[in-house]
Amino acid sequence: MTALLEVTGLQAAYGDSQVLFGVDLKVEAGQVATLLGRNGMGKSTLLRCLVGWLAPRGGSIRFAGHDIAGWSADRIARLGLAVVPEGRQIFPNLSVREQLLAFAANRCEAREPWTLDRIHALFPRLQERGANMGNELSGGEQQMLAIARALMTNPRLLILDEATEGLAPLVREEIWRCLHRLRDTGQTILVVDKYVRQLCELADRHTILERGRVAWAGETEELAADHGLWQRYLGV
Numbered sequence: 001m002t003a004l005l006e007v008t009g010l011q012a013a014y015g016d017s018q019v020l021f022g023v024d025l026k027v028e029a030g031q032v033a034t035l036l037g038r039n040g041m042g043k044s045t046l047l048r049c050l051v052g053w054l055a056p057r058g059g060s061i062r063f064a065g066h067d068i069a070g071w072s073a074d075r076i077a078r079l080g081l082a083v084v085p086e087g088r089q090i091f092p093n094l095s096v097r098e099q100l101l102a103f104a105a106n107r108c109e110a111r112e113p114w115t116l117d118r119i120h121a122l123f124p125r126l127q128e129r130g131a132n133m134g135n136e137l138s139g140g141e142q143q144m145l146a147i148a149r150a151l152m153t154n155p156r157l158l159i160l161d162e163a164t165e166g167l168a169p170l171v172r173e174e175i176w177r178c179l180h181r182l183r184d185t186g187q188t189i190l191v192v193d194k195y196v197r198q199l200c201e202l203a204d205r206h207t208i209l210e211r212g213r214v215a216w217a218g219e220t221e222e223l224a225a226d227h228g229l230w231q232r233y234l235g236v
């Protein structure tokens with residue numbers, strides 16, 4: 001398999017305070033990978049480097065055949081990296097339909113690009129809410145819209161930062177089901193979340209960060225079987 005994303009020896013800092021100390025991370029095309037770790041371990045910082053919001057201090061980020069470390073966020077997005085950020089960033093005064101159409105782009109010349117019809121099949125709720133404004137949506141609907149908008153750019157890699165955060169259990173289940181369906185379409189996904197059990201059902205490969213370093217990386221079978229890892233590094 002080809003690695004779509006390969007991060008090697010990544011270092012990052014805020015001013016004098018170094019946060020990442022040589023992180024490696026690999027996401028193969030067609031796989032679902034996760035980034036795990038307790039609060040403050042450097043997950044968001046790593047994502048910021050990937051999407052171009054923070055310039056790394058060292059190391060390399062290879063994505064879709066290019067070394068993108070230090071590229072602008074816009075240039076990275078055009079290469080096919082889409083992020084669903086923590087907090088969703090839904091436009092309050094645009095309708096669901098308008099927001100979906102505003103994001104539509106086939107940046108990577110996908111053979112079967114996402115269309116409104118396909119989005120509606122994945123998230124029937126968004127079809128029902130098509131005319132509603134962003135500020136009229138529930139938290140779960142906003143999350144679905146945030147994922148759907150990112151898909152409308154036809155990304156090579158979809159990154160989800162805490163997509164189930166703050167959602168009621170039933171809504172969370174709905175988001176997990178959608179991610180399973182998305183995985184089945186072959187979409188490459190990197191997920192940051194804290195629900196290890198659900199992530200073991202969804203993902204192929206996992207990387208655990210501990211104080212800015214990779215504490216453990218491996219396949220689902222190993223992580224699912226080793227609850228010692230969950231306790232040691234994830235506090236569950």
Ligand SMILES: Nc1ncnc2c1ncn2[C@@H]1O[C@H](COP(=O)(O)OP(=O)(O)OP(=O)(O)O)[C@@H](O)[C@H]1O
Binds near residue numbers: 017037040041042045
């Ligand atoms: N803008 C910033 N300026 C200075 N320090 C920061 C900044 N953002 C994060 N940090 C620090 O960097 C470290 C890693 O934070 P980061 O947000 O990457 O962790 P995380 O694993 O994503 O945690 P969380 O799940 O709480 O978001 C923490 O010590 C945090 O206090």
